[in-house]
Amino acid sequence: xxxxxxxxxxxxxxxxxxxxxxxxxxxxxxxxxxxxxxxxxxxxxxxxxxxxxxxxxxxxxxxxxxxxxxxxxxxxxxxxxxxxxxxxxxxxxxxxxxxxxxxxxxxxxxxxxxxxxxxxxxxxxxxxxxxxxxxxxxxxxxxxxxxxxxxxxxxxxxxxxxxxxxxxxxxxxxxxxxxxxxxxxxxxxxxxxxxxxxxxxxxxxxxxxxxxxxxxxxxxxxxxxxxxxxxxxxxxxxxxxxxxxxxxxxxxxxxxxxxxxxxxxxxxxxxxxxxxxxxxxxxxx
Amino acid sequence: xxxxxxxxxxxxxxxxxxxxxxxxxxxxxxxxxxxxxxxxxxxxxxxxxxxxxxxxxxxxxxxxxxxxxxxxxxxxxxxxxxxxxxxxxxxxxxxxxxxxxxxxxxxxxxxxxxxxxxxxxxxxxxxxxxxxxxxxxxxxxxxxxxxxxxxxxxxxxxxxxxxxxxxxxxxxxxxxxxxxxxxxxxxxxxxxxxxxxxxxxxxxxxxxxxxxxxxxxxxxxxxxxxxxxxxxxxxxxxxxxxxxxxxxxxxxxxxxxxxxxxxxxxxxxxxxxxxxxxxxxxxxx
Numbered sequence: 001x002x003x004x005x006x007x008x009x010x011x012x013x014x015x016x017x018x019x020x021x022x023x024x025x026x027x028x029x030x031x032x033x034x035x036x037x038x039x040x041x042x043x044x045x046x047x048x049x050x051x052x053x054x055x056x057x058x059x060x061x062x063x064x065x066x067x068x069x070x071x072x073x074x075x076x077x078x079x080x081x082x083x084x085x086x087x088x089x090x091x092x093x094x095x096x097x098x099x100x101x102x103x104x105x106x107x108x109x110x111x112x113x114x115x116x117x118x119x120x121x122x123x124x125x126x127x128x129x130x131x132x133x134x135x136x137x138x139x140x141x142x143x144x145x146x147x148x149x150x151x152x153x154x155x156x157x158x159x160x161x162x163x164x165x166x167x168x169x170x171x172x173x174x175x176x177x178x179x180x181x182x183x184x185x186x187x188x189x190x191x192x193x194x195x196x197x198x199x200x201x202x203x204x205x206x207x208x209x210x211x212x213x214x215x216x217x218x219x220x221x222x223x224x225x226x227x228x229x230x231x232x233x234x235x236x237x238x239x240x241x242x243x244x245x246x247x248x249x250x251x252x253x254x255x256x257x258x259x260x261x262x263x264x265x266x267x268x269x270x271x272x273x274x275x276x277x278x279x280x281x282x283x284x285x
Numbered sequence: 286x287x288x289x290x291x292x293x294x295x296x297x298x299x300x301x302x303x304x305x306x307x308x309x310x311x312x313x314x315x316x317x318x319x320x321x322x323x324x325x326x327x328x329x330x331x332x333x334x335x336x337x338x339x340x341x342x343x344x345x346x347x348x349x350x351x352x353x354x355x356x357x358x359x360x361x362x363x364x365x366x367x368x369x370x371x372x373x374x375x376x377x378x379x380x381x382x383x384x385x386x387x388x389x390x391x392x393x394x395x396x397x398x399x400x401x402x403x404x405x406x407x408x409x410x411x412x413x414x415x416x417x418x419x420x421x422x423x424x425x426x427x428x429x430x431x432x433x434x435x436x437x438x439x440x441x442x443x444x445x446x447x448x449x450x451x452x453x454x455x456x457x458x459x460x461x462x463x464x465x466x467x468x469x470x471x472x473x474x475x476x477x478x479x480x481x482x483x484x485x486x487x488x489x490x491x492x493x494x495x496x497x498x499x500x501x502x503x504x505x506x507x508x509x510x511x512x513x514x515x516x517x518x519x520x521x522x523x524x525x526x527x528x529x530x531x532x533x534x535x536x537x538x539x540x541x542x543x544x545x546x547x548x549x550x551x552x553x554x555x556x557x558x559x560x561x562x563x564x565x566x567x568x569x570x
Binding site: 019020021022023024025026027032035036039040043044045046047048049053054056057059061062063064066068069070071072073074076105106107108109110111112113114115116117118119120122123126127129130131133134138139140141142143144145146147148149151152153154157159161163165282283 | 304305306307308309310311312317320321324325328329330331332333334338339341342344346347348349351353354355356357358359361390391392393394395396397398399400401402403404405407408411412414415416418419423424425426427428429430431432433434436437438439442444446448450567568
């Protein structure tokens, strides 16, 4: 087993002022983590939050814990088997709240639209946002729409922010996994990414597969009802995939090799599963 | 004085499925209002909020009124005299909360970055977000960063969402103006837009002017401390400008000509000030 620290070894943070943003900086993997930890959070200075970065922040307002999460959705293509950018934008933010055991109370939706984008497609995206929000039981309370010139955006980007109410008595956290914990997977691995791959223009790849995008807050509510405070950590792996999420939460958590995921393969051997370094497939969400 | 209804006459909502999004749909004027009222809100169906659209929504969570506002910032150029997209994104959202008499408690910030964007510029924008947030006294509690390929965005877009705590005992609303009310302007008109115009590439227009972008929540707090419930309506005119804001809140509100703004000119004559129809200067925020 290697003794390399995967977070320190293969992923230099961009430093020189001549450096430029790469697609991999948006991958959700190591380059993303480096950009956030070494550039974006330090730049915030005293405005940055203390402690670990989570899928959603928890803020106390007049004694009530409010969960807040924001995500920009830039998936390409906009429409894919099993969903579209509108549904994905609702599900992703609802799920980020759910990872803090928070049930969605309200959504805010912003659109950045490229001039010339078909109005019918914008209506279709907005209707999908609405349908997904209704299905998740959360109203869209406010929004914004900006239009930029041709070539200044790619069709439409959808940015959703969710406000959530935390379930009482539990406080799952990204850093909450403890030695002895077992990891449960709630669904198949890589299905959404593979779906996007299958329909990505020019890739000439076809397979009968659809995205499993869906809201998970009711599943979390049921888990917490049964498991209570035994639910230590919840993650919704998207861009970095299961490998990056498992880099933080190991299948069985042992304190002998923190930061390393060891996979037992079908033939019984073991190998280290590293965090995603760069961008495997851009713009899956 | 004309008897035309400016909201009904000159601004047909886009209807045919062959129609496309225009820059004017993001203007904050009549075309924007039509897009929101005729396309985006109806598409949301049962997920849409009841009642009037406000700068910020107010949501009750466990008995506590939370104000929520989201805005996508696409200003071009990113850096301009008096500010930049980062400061603007903080001020705009803080001010949208303030228009509901809410003081900012937390901000969420999402970046959509174009591949190849200079890392130094991204750091500069993030530092400006941080400095503006510190100056406004509000932490940035969560965020997201997405990277899209070259030509799929224009440098960087910044999307901020604010959570606010309402000042007790007051409830200003966009529709709260009543006959007999007087309108107070807190600063100069059109200074930010004129600044953007002066530095817009290729316009060959130069003037010694800078944006007056700033947070207004402390001003609102002071007004409410003095005025209490006599503060009926607050607006932060940006894209639609003072003309569009006054279309809803007249200098002296009379019930004889609702929906019409009558301006007394320097030479003593009167003329109707119409709402902005399309896009006068795209991407000022």
